[in-house]
Amino acid sequence: MIVPFGxxxxxxxxxxxxxxxxxxxxxxxxxxxxxxxxMLNAAAIILVGSSLLWQQLEGQSIVLFVFAIAGxxxxxxxxxxxxxxxxxxxxxxxxxxRLK
Amino acid sequence: xxAALTQDSTxxxxxxxxxxxxxxxxxxMVFARxxxxxxxxLSIGAIMVSLLGxxxxxxxxxxxxxxxxxxxxxxxxxxxxxxxxxxxDQPSLLMLTIVATISFLVQIYSLGYMAGDAGFSRYYAFMxxxxxxxxxxxxxxxxxxxYIFWELVGLSSYLLIGxxxxxxxxxxxxxxxxxxxRFGDVAFFLGLLLALVNLGNLNILEMNSPQVTERMSPLLIxxxxxxxxxxIVGKSAQFPLLTWLPDAMxxxxxxxxxxxxxxxVAAGVYLFGRLFPFFSHSATAMAVFLAIGTISMLLASxxxxxxxxxxxxWAYSTISQLGFMIMGLAAGSYFSGMFHLTTHAGFKAxxxxxxxxFIHVFETNDVFEIGRRGGRRLxxxxxxxxxxxxxxxxxPPFSGFFSKELILAALADLKNPLWLVAGLLGVFxxxxxxxxxxxxxxxxxxxxxxxxxxxxxxxxxxxxxGWPLILLAAITAVLGFFEGxxxxxxxxxxxxxxxxxxxxxxxxxxxxGTAGAGVVLAWIEYGRRSATRIGFAxxxxxxxxLFAERWYIDRFYRRFLxxxxxxxxxxxFANNDNKVIDGGIDGLSRGTVATGRFTSVLHLGMIQYRxxxxxxxxxxxxxxxxx
Amino acid sequence: xxxxxxxxxxxxxxxxxxxxxxxxxxxxxxxVIYLIFSxxxxxxxFYLFGAPFLAVLEVIIYAGAIMVLFLFIVIMMKLxxxxxxLFPLNQWVPAALCGIVYxxxxxxxxxxxxxxxxxxxxxxxxxxxxxxxxxxxxWLSIEIVSLLLLVALIGALLLGRRSxxxxxxxxxxxxx
Numbered sequence: 059m060i061v062p063f064g065x066x067x068x069x070x071x072x073x074x075x076x077x078x079x080x081x082x083x084x085x086x087x088x089x090x091x092x093x094x095x096x097m098l099n100a101a102a103i104i105l106v107g108s109s110l111l112w113q114q115l116e117g118q119s120i121v122l123f124v125f126a127i128a129g130x131x132x133x134x135x136x137x138x139x140x141x142x143x144x145x146x147x148x149x150x151x152x153x154x155x156r157l158k
Numbered sequence: 159x160x161a162a163l164t165q166d167s168t169x170x171x172x173x174x175x176x177x178x179x180x181x182x183x184x185x186x187m188v189f190a191r192x193x194x195x196x197x198x199x200l201s202i203g204a205i206m207v208s209l210l211g212x213x214x215x216x217x218x219x220x221x222x223x224x225x226x227x228x229x230x231x232x233x234x235x236x237x238x239x240x241x242x243x244x245x246x247d248q249p250s251l252l253m254l255t256i257v258a259t260i261s262f263l264v265q266i267y268s269l270g271y272m273a274g275d276a277g278f279s280r281y282y283a284f285m286x287x288x289x290x291x292x293x294x295x296x297x298x299x300x301x302x303x304x305y306i307f308w309e310l311v312g313l314s315s316y317l318l319i320g321x322x323x324x325x326x327x328x329x330x331x332x333x334x335x336x337x338x339x340r341f342g343d344v345a346f347f348l349g350l351l352l353a354l355v356n357l358g359n360l361n362i363l364e365m366n367s368p369q370v371t372e373r374m375s376p377l378l379i380x381x382x383x384x385x386x387x388x389x390i391v392g393k394s395a396q397f398p399l400l401t402w403l404p405d406a407m408x409x410x411x412x413x414x415x416x417x418x419x420x421x422x423v424a425a426g427v428y429l430f431g432r433l434f435p436f437f438s439h440s441a442t443a444m445a446v447f448l449a450i451g452t453i454s455m456l457l458a459s460x461x462x463x464x465x466x467x468x469x470x471x472w473a474y475s476t477i478s479q480l481g482f483m484i485m486g487l488a489a490g491s492y493f494s495g496m497f498h499l500t501t502h503a504g505f506k507a508x509x510x511x512x513x514x515x516f517i518h519v520f521e522t523n524d525v526f527e528i529g530r531r532g533g534r535r536l537x538x539x540x541x542x543x544x545x546x547x548x549x550x551x552x553x554p555p556f557s558g559f560f561s562k563e564l565i566l567a568a569l570a571d572l573k574n575p576l577w578l579v580a581g582l583l584g585v586f587x588x589x590x591x592x593x594x595x596x597x598x599x600x601x602x603x604x605x606x607x608x609x610x611x612x613x614x615x616x617x618x619x620x621x622x623x624g625w626p627l628i629l630l631a632a633i634t635a636v637l638g639f640f641e642g643x644x645x646x647x648x649x650x651x652x653x654x655x656x657x658x659x660x661x662x663x664x665x666x667x668x669x670x671g672t673a674g675a676g677v678v679l680a681w682i683e684y685g686r687r688s689a690t691r692i693g694f695a696x697x698x699x700x701x702x703x704l705f706a707e708r709w710y711i712d713r714f715y716r717r718f719l720x721x722x723x724x725x726x727x728x729x730x731f732a733n734n735d736n737k738v739i740d741g742g743i744d745g746l747s748r749g750t751v752a753t754g755r756f757t758s759v760l761h762l763g764m765i766q767y768r769x770x771x772x773x774x775x776x777x778x779x780x781x782x783x784x785x
Numbered sequence: 786x787x788x789x790x791x792x793x794x795x796x797x798x799x800x801x802x803x804x805x806x807x808x809x810x811x812x813x814x815x816x817v818i819y820l821i822f823s824x825x826x827x828x829x830x831f832y833l834f835g836a837p838f839l840a841v842l843e844v845i846i847y848a849g850a851i852m853v854l855f856l857f858i859v860i861m862m863k864l865x866x867x868x869x870x871l872f873p874l875n876q877w878v879p880a881a882l883c884g885i886v887y888x889x890x891x892x893x894x895x896x897x898x899x900x901x902x903x904x905x906x907x908x909x910x911x912x913x914x915x916x917x918x919x920x921x922x923x924w925l926s927i928e929i930v931s932l933l934l935l936v937a938l939i940g941a942l943l944l945g946r947r948s949x950x951x952x953x954x955x956x957x958x959x960x961x
Contacts, residue, residue: 060789064901069797071891075884080808082770082880110834110905115918118836125846126930130937132851136858137944151765777887
């Protein structure tokens with residue numbers, strides 16, 4: 059007996075919210091990426107929790123793939139950030155507003 | 159209808175009398191602007207026909223019992239039926255004759271007075287316009303028609319006061335006259351609406367009938383009467399709307415003689431007489447009218463006592479006498495008011511026309527100047543002025559004596575002796591200021607020996623100006639003795655509540671005494687050889703200022719206008735116009751631009767706004783699925 | 786209130802607290818370090834929920850590789866801390882509004898759903914069995930993910946290449 063599933067949901071929900079806030083509010087490309095990571099982590103928590111709820115392994119396997127994809131995404135994303143920083147000299151997303 | 163016209167000579171006479179001046183006006187304005195002789199001839203011809211028509215009607219229907227009405231279909235709307243046409247009964251016939259006579263005499267007089275003026279044709283056109291409007295006003299069978307011609311009379315007054323439009327003060331005076339009378343007319347119209355709503359139509363005979371009390375409660379009758387009296391206050395220059403009349407003296411003197419002494423301002427009193435049965439249903443209203451009449455009378459008399467301008471003295475006198483007439487009517491005596499109206503028209507026009515001669519010769523309005531430059535040497539105007547003044551002051555055997563007697567008798571019949579005292583005080587003041595003026599001209603301090611002051615009009619114009627004076631003087635002298643016949647004439651009128659007038663034999667002595675006292679005081683102060691030539695009112699400086707400034711009524715109006723109307727109302731509306739209406743539209747355009755800019759923000763660039771949009775949509779989807 | 790629930794709540798507190806700190810730091814390095822703490826916390830939650838293999842993977846991949854990569858980039862780009870303006874209003878207010886609505890809906894959903902009251906029972910997924918399960922059932926996904934990693938590798942390499950060649954080549958690289 060651990061906790062009611064609802065609590066897990068709430069925890070993950072709050073975590074997801076924080077990740078979203080970080081992504082939307084912070085004025086730095088790196089922080090946006092960080093927000094993505096937090097959100098992925100929140101999703102992983104839910105998945106593991108629900109696999110425990112239904113006593114099946116599916117949730118955990120999805121989490122495995124989530125990790126892998128997160129890794130791939132971060133590497134490409136950071137490479138893009140580096141490139142963008144080289145082009146414009148800043149990581150402020152407002153400076154990438156080229157569609158004026 | 160043509161057959162009916164030729165058969166019915168009354169109708170024919172009426173139509174000719176009232177419509178011809180209008181035709182003259184149109185023809186002059188359109189075709190004859192540059193032909194002086196033609197325009198004058200057209201106008202005088204038209205008014206002569208009107209005069210003949212009026213005299214014919216009066217003599218033909220001397221024994222009138224039932225009023226004659228000619229009504230044509232005009233305004234029909236549901237239950238409301240307002241015709242136009244003519245109503246011939248005693249007061250209208252009498253007034254028609256008065257108007258026609260005095261218009262005719264004034265127009266003849268103007269041939270001499272206005273000769274050489276640049277706007278000669280325009281003057282006669284406006285004179286015809288006025289004559290038409292005034293005559294239709296007197297013959298109106300419904301209040302609506304009366305109101306229309308009331309306004310038209312106001313219009314022609316405006317046009318004639320501001321006749322010399324190059325002079326700024328004249329245009330200002332015209333504007334002031336029109337606006338002040340218009341103000342009274344608003345109340346007038348409200349009263350008419352009140353009556354219309356309750357009675358269904360505005361036929362004068364119906365309004366005067368006793369059935370009115372069944373359809374309108376006493377309160378409603380009082381309110382309607384008070385409102386309609388507002389129009390009378392405006393038109394007849396009673397308190398508080400009296401300051402336009404002295405300013406209206408900017409117009410040519412014949413205009414003052416015709417409009418602002420005998421006919422137009424008398425239209426107010428005529429209206430009172432017209433609706434006399436209607437007003438008498440409400441005792442409260444009559445009391446208010448009495449008070450206003452008294453106040454105007456006394457106020458104007460005081461103003462006349464210190465004035466130096468000859469036309470202004472007669473203007474104040476007109477206000478005062480109109481107040482006197484209203485006092486008589488409000489006291490319940492119909493005939494006294496109407497009779498004084500008649501006699502006043504005669505002698506006041508006479509006084510103005512004589513003043514016009516003085517002004518024309520000496521080119522100054524100032525009384526002292528006229529006296530000093532030898533006013534008394536002009537025989538005909540001087541004698542006529544004295545006759546007119548005697549009538550105005552109420553000295554026998556002139557007409558004014560008889561009519562004032564009647565009014566004082568009506569006042570004496572009232573329960574409160576205050577009114578009679580006020581009336582006698584008014585008589586005293588009237589006599590005083592009238593003879594003050596006479597003595598200033600007659601017995602000046604020193605006479606300048608100018609003999610060559612006659613203009614080069616020649617004696618022809620003097621002959622033209624002289625005959626109307628003589629005629630009017632003759633009428634003034636004689637009219638008083640016709641009191642009996644006129645009273646019989648009016649006795650047959652319907653619905654006039656008869657007042658049982660008690661005979662006060664002491665009254666004539668009292669009246670005569672006060673008038674005489676006024677004359678004597680004027681003699682003492684101005685007429686004697688060793689006179690100081692400063693009136694008792696002029697000695698007391700604050701009183702002098704008070705009277706000279708017209709009791710500060712004008713100042714009060716100016717202040718009121720500046721503070722309330724211009725300061726608050728105008729500014730409020732201007733602000734509304736600028737900020738609210740213009741601002742609203744500007745705001746609309748700005749809002750559109752801002753919306754565009756906002757929407758463009760969503761459309762273009764910043765990464766994080768787009769991310770935010772994603773999350774907002776997710777939340778909304780969750781919302782949707784949850785519910 | 787079993788021991789496990791106490792542990793869970795403590796861990797939840799840790800995660801939420803350190804994540805909150807992470808997202809509000811101006812200094813990028815500090816933010817990353819706080820986030821590492823948060824990941825440690827979630828690793829322990831994974832262990833609590835009976836996924837030890839994933840717990841270890843989390844520590845190795847997430848906290849170990851990804852966050853370190855972040856640190857590398859932060860240090861390499863010489864980003865000066867304190868440059869950006871924290872909590873800009875026009876971004877923060879809509880986010881806060883969205884967040885409030887989100888929390889409200891979340892709470893509503895959780896409370897109204899009867900399934901959320903089921904208490905989790907403890908269990909343990911043996912890593913060996915887990916591995917067999919994955920390679921048995923989801924072998925195709927494994928292959929695809931490894932291809933994905935390959936693509937990411939190549940992409941990162943290409944993007945990160947600094948061009949020392951003529952401007953024409955630089956322009957062509959810029960289009961990548």
